[in-house]
Amino acid sequence: MDSFEEFDLSEETLEGLRDCAIYKVPSPIQTKAIPAAIEGRDVLAAARTGSGKTLAFVIPILELLHREKWSDTFGLGALVITPTRELALQIAKVFHEVGRRHKLSVGLVVGGHGGRDLAHERKIMEKYSIVICTPGRILDHMDKSHRFDVSSLKIVVIDEADRILDMSFARDMASIVEHLPTPRQTLLFSATQTRSVKDLSRLSLDRPVVVSVDEQVEGLKHFYTLVPLEGKLKFLWNFIKTATQSKILVFVSSTKEVKYLHDVLQKNEVRVLALYGKLSQMRRTAAYQDFLNKQHVVMIATDLCERGLDFPNVDWVVQLDCPDTVEQYIHRAGRTARYDKSGTSVLVLLDREEPFVEKLQAKEISITRQDVSESAVRRVTPMKTSLENMLARDPELKASAQRCFKAYLMHLWKSGWREPELKTLDLSAYAQSLGLYDQPRIRFLDRLRRRDAGGDLPGKTAEKGSSSKSFSNDQSDESEDEILTVKQKDVKDAPAVEEDLSKLEPVNNKLRHISKAALARKEANKGILSNTRIRFDDDGNALLVEGSSAYVSQGGITSAGLDLSEAKQRLLEVDKEDQLAQRKRIKEKHRLENKKRKELRRKPGQPLARDELQAMGDGEGDEEDAGVTLGSLDDGEGGGVTWGSFGEEEDETVITEAEYEPAKRGNRKKRRMLQGVVAEADSNGEEEKVSMKKRKTGAKTAAEEAAVDPRKLNSLRKTKKAQVVEEPVRHVEDTRSGRTKKRVEPAPVNVQADEDLALRLLRG
Numbered sequence: 001m002d003s004f005e006e007f008d009l010s011e012e013t014l015e016g017l018r019d020c021a022i023y024k025v026p027s028p029i030q031t032k033a034i035p036a037a038i039e040g041r042d043v044l045a046a047a048r049t050g051s052g053k054t055l056a057f058v059i060p061i062l063e064l065l066h067r068e069k070w071s072d073t074f075g076l077g078a079l080v081i082t083p084t085r086e087l088a089l090q091i092a093k094v095f096h097e098v099g100r101r102h103k104l105s106v107g108l109v110v111g112g113h114g115g116r117d118l119a120h121e122r123k124i125m126e127k128y129s130i131v132i133c134t135p136g137r138i139l140d141h142m143d144k145s146h147r148f149d150v151s152s153l154k155i156v157v158i159d160e161a162d163r164i165l166d167m168s169f170a171r172d173m174a175s176i177v178e179h180l181p182t183p184r185q186t187l188l189f190s191a192t193q194t195r196s197v198k199d200l201s202r203l204s205l206d207r208p209v210v211v212s213v214d215e216q217v218e219g220l221k222h223f224y225t226l227v228p229l230e231g232k233l234k235f236l237w238n239f240i241k242t243a244t245q246s247k248i249l250v251f252v253s254s255t256k257e258v259k260y261l262h263d264v265l266q267k268n269e270v271r272v273l274a275l276y277g278k279l280s281q282m283r284r285t286a287a288y289q290d291f292l293n294k295q296h297v298v299m300i301a302t303d304l305c306e307r308g309l310d311f312p313n314v315d316w317v318v319q320l321d322c323p324d325t326v327e328q329y330i331h332r333a334g335r336t337a338r339y340d341k342s343g344t345s346v347l348v349l350l351d352r353e354e355p356f357v358e359k360l361q362a363k364e365i366s367i368t369r370q371d372v373s374e375s376a377v378r379r380v381t382p383m384k385t386s387l388e389n390m391l392a393r394d395p396e397l398k399a400s401a402q403r404c405f406k407a408y409l410m411h412l413w414k415s416g417w418r419e420p421e422l423k424t425l426d427l428s429a430y431a432q433s434l435g436l437y438d439q440p441r442i443r444f445l446d447r448l449r450r451r452d453a454g455g456d457l458p459g460k461t462a463e464k465g466s467s468s469k470s471f472s473n474d475q476s477d478e479s480e481d482e483i484l485t486v487k488q489k490d491v492k493d494a495p496a497v498e499e500d501l502s503k504l505e506p507v508n509n510k511l512r513h514i515s516k517a518a519l520a521r522k523e524a525n526k527g528i529l530s531n532t533r534i535r536f537d538d539d540g541n542a543l544l545v546e547g548s549s550a551y552v553s554q555g556g557i558t559s560a561g562l563d564l565s566e567a568k569q570r571l572l573e574v575d576k577e578d579q580l581a582q583r584k585r586i587k588e589k590h591r592l593e594n595k596k597r598k599e600l601r602r603k604p605g606q607p608l609a610r611d612e613l614q615a616m617g618d619g620e621g622d623e624e625d626a627g628v629t630l631g632s633l634d635d636g637e638g639g640g641v642t643w644g645s646f647g648e649e650e651d652e653t654v655i656t657e658a659e660y661e662p663a664k665r666g667n668r669k670k671r672r673m674l675q676g677v678v679a680e681a682d683s684n685g686e687e688e689k690v691s692m693k694k695r696k697t698g699a700k701t702a703a704e705e706a707a708v709d710p711r712k713l714n715s716l717r718k719t720k721k722a723q724v725v726e727e728p729v730r731h732v733e734d735t736r737s738g739r740t741k742k743r744v745e746p747a748p749v750n751v752q753a754d755e756d757l758a759l760r761l762l763r764g
């Protein structure tokens with residue numbers, strides 16, 4: 001077919017295609033799939049990566065809804081299910097470009113860290129004509145929203161169908177399909193053939209048209225190279241350093257490996273991007289956009305972006321760790337040489353992994369061996385500083401290297417490596433190649449050894465034959481406790497889902513560990529009551545215990561299990577209450593302190609007892625209360641003279657030097673409170689006064705102060721206005737306010753600002 005005009009398409013769709021400019025001639029898969037889908041038939045389509053499958057379902061959806069004169073008031077008309085958020089976004093963009101002339105709306109229901117809340121998404125489901133979703137999120141809606149209604153649905157598309165229908169997600173999909181209305185039209189698209197008729201029967205396809213385009217990808221070259229485990233990092237370094245003018249996508253087997261490689265390269269001033277599932281949605285999107293838009297860039301990623309993502313002009317795809325299946329290899333390699341572009345795929349293998357090449361060749365992938373020079377993997381120390389030094393200085397990086405080490409071994413274990421094979425690797429050299437002086441201890445191997453020696457796995461929860469992962473999770477995001485989960489087997493060897501599960505039974509008998517939180521979530525979803533304490537009365541009748549999560553005041557068990565959001569809310573409330581109580585406590589303390597101070601003030605001249613001083617010092621850390629501008633103190637240690645305003649308040653407390661002495665040896669707070677010698681010279685310098693500031697005193701002269709602490713000498717020198725109190729205190733008439741009243745005030749004394757005196761005192 002030479003042009004899209006040859007299809008029976010609406011003017012709106014054709015104009016949309018023309019607007020896009022790149023879509024001139026339909027690709028082979030489009031030529032075959034679009035007419036069948038527009039006819040209303042179920043379609044099962046498979047074509048190589050980058051062959052234009054997205055457009056092959058976008059056009060029929062637009063056309064079919066257009067023909068039904070669909071509008072947003074009709075509700076949801078088409079649902080597209082796709083494995084990842086990035087892919088959903090990409091599909092939405094194609095709808096947006098090609099469908100811009102239609103009066104249809106497209107919404108995303110993808111959840112996740114940055115995903116909108118369920119209520120918002122529910123509105124999208126109700127109002128939008130076309131919704132693109134990830135399986136995990138749509139399942140959330142189906143489970144949690146009683147108003148979930150997809151009865152108006154006409155077309156369902158399953159993109160990356162082989163992935164969505166594979167063993168790990170079979171159960172999720174079964175639940176989703178249960179909620180979908182029939183009759184409906186179903187379109188399945190994948191780069192590799194879906195595996196068995198049993199899979200399809202679950203989707204209730206009605207005499208599907210099978211469309212398969214088996215074209216060779218001429219632009220894609222495949223190479224593999226053998227690199228020892230300890231040479232991988234150096235290989236990567238040299239590769240990146242050599243191909244600086246390229247766009248490179250590097251796949252590794254785990255999130256932890258991505259993180260370590262990313263960090264170590266960044267610290268060596270090699271700018272790389274990282275993309276993996278656990279990344280916050282914001283950073284994930286930023287990395288995705290960066291890689292999309294930049295011309296010469298390196299990105300290290302997990303399988304999160306092995307499928308479907310359409311990055312333009314990727315020159316190299318490097319698979320640093322051997323993929324688990326041929327399909328995985330095909331999808332990863334397919335990120336380069338998109339549509340009519342060219343690109344190269346490089347597979348890095350350990351010696352023992354070389355048989356994988358035969359599997360690829362069996363699938364007619366023409367892959368050739370390319371040896372790299374010794375120096376690329378062995379001799380050169382590529383880094384700016386040696387990795388050991390770097391890790392020694394950076395504990396974070398060291399911990400990351402250790403995690404990377406363990407995660408890689410776990411990947412090998414999941415891929416079928418067992419102790420004898422693992423022993424063939426030089427693990428200590430591998431550890432050193434990551435910059436680790438010691439080889440990290442691998443607990444899971446110890447556990448397995450113990451188990452093999454007859455012991456059981458200690459204290460772990462087990463679950464038989466459960467599906468291993470959920471869609472929303474990063475596929476390669478493992479914890480050490482998940483080691484007994486079996487990875488997806490090579491599709492070639494894999495029978496239908498049900499058979500798979502039964503076959504895996506003996507393997508899974510080895511038990512999979514799941515976290516408590518995961519268990520709680522599962523129970524909550526299933527409506528199982530957990531954390532419920534039931535007491536029985538004397539007659540053996542169950543009594544519900546108030547306060548347990550299952551207790552409802554009306555009596556009766558209505559909701560069950562651990563509601564995480566409710567628990568969070570409760571914690572917040574408790575937190576608030578704690579804060580209020582703490583504030584009250586502090587207020588009360590201040591009140592008591594003030595009371596004590598007032599009592600003390602009533603006895604002017606009377607020396608403070610040691611415990612009273614202590615009481616004053618108790619307000620530790622309460623700076624406001626101390627009434628001292630801490631910033632104005634010379635220093636917090638030696639006490640000192642504070643230059644400030646003259647006796648502002650009438651209420652003053654007097655202590656003698658004798659009392660000051662113990663305080664000086666006491667804590668910082670007490671000293672501060674007692675450093676109240678405030679002196680000021682009047683403007684003409686003739687009359688100089690020394691005042692005891694609020695609540696503080698000390699019959700100390702500036703010179704004595706300097707004698708006590710030589711550091712004060714400097715400040716005395718600078719100011720030349722040091723005031724020295726010769727007479728401690730006396731009673732005077734206060735006339736400043738215009739009223740006459742009695743008050744305690746230090747005598748204004750004329751004293752020389754006396755550096756000499758200080759010096760003399762210092763010399764003794």
Ligand SMILES: Nc1ncnc2c1ncn2[C@@H]1O[C@H](COP(=O)(O)OP(=O)(O)OP(=O)(O)O)[C@@H](O)[C@H]1O
Pocket residue numbers: 022023024025026027030047048049050051052053054055190191307308309310334338339
């Ligand atoms: N008819 C066409 N003419 C020109 N370019 C096209 C055409 N159809 C699709 N493309 C381009 O080809 C690229 C790959 O398309 P798409 O992502 O749909 O491939 P795919 O088959 O879904 O790949 P994958 O299997 O990896 O998901 C996109 O950049 C798209 O714009």
